[in-house]
Amino acid sequence: MELLNIDNHCKVYGRGENQVTALDHVSLTIEKGEFAAIIGPSGSGKSTLLHIIGGVDVPTSGKVYLDGQDVYAGNSEKLAIFRRRQVGLIYQFHNLIPTLNVVENITLPILMDKRKVNEERLEELLEMLGLKDRRTHLPNQLSGGQQQRVSVGRALMNAPSVCLADEPTGSLDSHNGHEIINLLKLSNKKYRQTLIVVTHDENIALQADRIIGISDGKVVRDERMV
Incomplete structure (x- = not known):
């Protein structure tokens, strides 16, 4: 079942002599529950593609549909709500709030929406992440892998529709990086969580259901591994 449809996507930065085309007529579909790895050289447009899927950056032209919803059809407020509720974003650097503890950082998107925290899901996640005994710790009391x-x-x-990870192991050693990828794979299987990972690591890409190669803003490879 199709979850994500990227239709004839272009992203251009700057004007005139300074104009740079980051994405050049990219079209893709991603299935619900799929684990896709986006690979390519630095500056190829792979992170830009991820950010536009997640509502972080705005396309110059083209459409993005998630669960049939036109991501960029609403105003900025609706786009912010979409990011909080429909997309899970993971970056190379942890981006945690230093004054909030583990539980407060994890539940922040829900609290920002003034919604009730699902305590059962929270406890399940803390167990899966190995953080039950760190729930009241601040970020500076955690290791890099724990953060x-x-x-x-x-x-x-x-429980977002899609989880987007931009080089999620880039700041970690090989052991912690391996554990983070295993956790993302576990979520992908356990919750049928659609997962899209941008990576330079071929070993990570080979664990995905599908590899999408980007070069000079174009899709140059689209290969299903299983």
């Missing part, structure tokens, strides 16, 4: 686990928990807490 990234909190970022994963925050991305998954809302």
Whole structure:
């Protein structure tokens, strides 16, 4: 079942001599529950594509549909709500609020919407992430790997339609990086969580259901691995 439809997508930065085409007529569909890896050289447009899927950046032209919803049809307020409720974002750096503890960081998107926290899901995530005994710790009391686990928990807490991870292991050593990818794969299987990961790591890409290669803003490879 199709979850995501990217239709004839273009993204241009600057004007005249300074104009740069980051994405050049990109069209893709992603299935519900799929684990897709986006690969390509630096500056190829892969992170730009991820950010536009997640409502972080605005396309110059083209459409993005998530669960049949035109992501960019509403105003900025509706786009912000879409990001909080429908998309889980994980970056290379943890982006945690230093004054909030583990539970507060994980539940932040829900609290920002003034909604009730699903305590059962929270406890399940803390168990899966190995953070039950760290729930009241601040970020500076956690290791780098634990901080990234909190970022994963925050991305998954809302049970979003799609989880987007931009080089999620880039700031971690190989052991912690391996654990983070295993957690994302577990979520992908357990919750049928659609997962899109931007990575330079071929070993991570080979674990995906599908590899999408981007070069000079164009899709140059689209290969299903299973």
